[in-house]
Amino acid sequence: MKKIELELTQQYKNSELCIATEYDFKDKDIDISTAEINGKYPESEFCVNTEVKEMIYVISGSGKIITESKTITFKQGDAILIDKGEKYRWDAVCKVVIACSPAWTPEQHKMVK
Numbered sequence: 603m604k605k606i607e608l609e610l611t612q613q614y615k616n617s618e619l620c621i622a623t624e625y626d627f628k629d630k631d632i633d634i635s636t637a638e639i640n641g642k643y644p645e646s647e648f649c650v651n652t653e654v655k656e657m658i659y660v661i662s663g664s665g666k667i668i669t670e671s672k673t674i675t676f677k678q679g680d681a682i683l684i685d686k687g688e689k690y691r692w693d694a695v696c697k698v699v700i701a702c703s704p705a706w707t708p709e710q711h712k713m714v715k
Contacts, residue, residue: 604629614708619643620692622700639665639692644713648689652703653710658682665694676709689714 606625615620619641625634643649648670664677669690676682676694684690700706 609653617643619645630705632701632703634699634701635706636661636697636699638697639663639694641693641695643692647713647715649689649708650689650712650714651684651686651702651706652712653686654704654706655686656706657703658677658684658709659699659701661697662697663694663696665692665696667692667694677682 604627606627606652611623611625614624616637619642620637620639620645622635622637627633658681659684660676660678660680662678663713666675667682667684667690669688674682676696678696683702
């Protein structure tokens with residue numbers, strides 16, 4: 603069993619509107635983070651995870667996730683699964699938990715049109 607205290611996490615500012623907190627267990631099979639999104643992220647393009655699926659649980663807030671083919675709305679308590687390679691963007695004010703399997707790395711997170 604492993605534990606990471608909040609004081610030992612790392613924060614990443616993806617933009618002025620998206621701040622992520624990473625809990626690095628040094629486990630290549632799975633990881634977890636939180637993200638606070640306060641508006642449109644990314645503002646004019648899409649983001650994509652090229653290597654892993656992302657399982658999202660909405661802790662608080664609400665909003666929309668927009669893909670190339672659809673828009674889904676969400677609220678506190680909902681869960682969302684984003685497939686590997688799926689382009690998406692946020693239009694939300696929320697705090698979420700994101701679990702990835704296998705583990706997420708910054709190199710997998712790309713901005714695309």
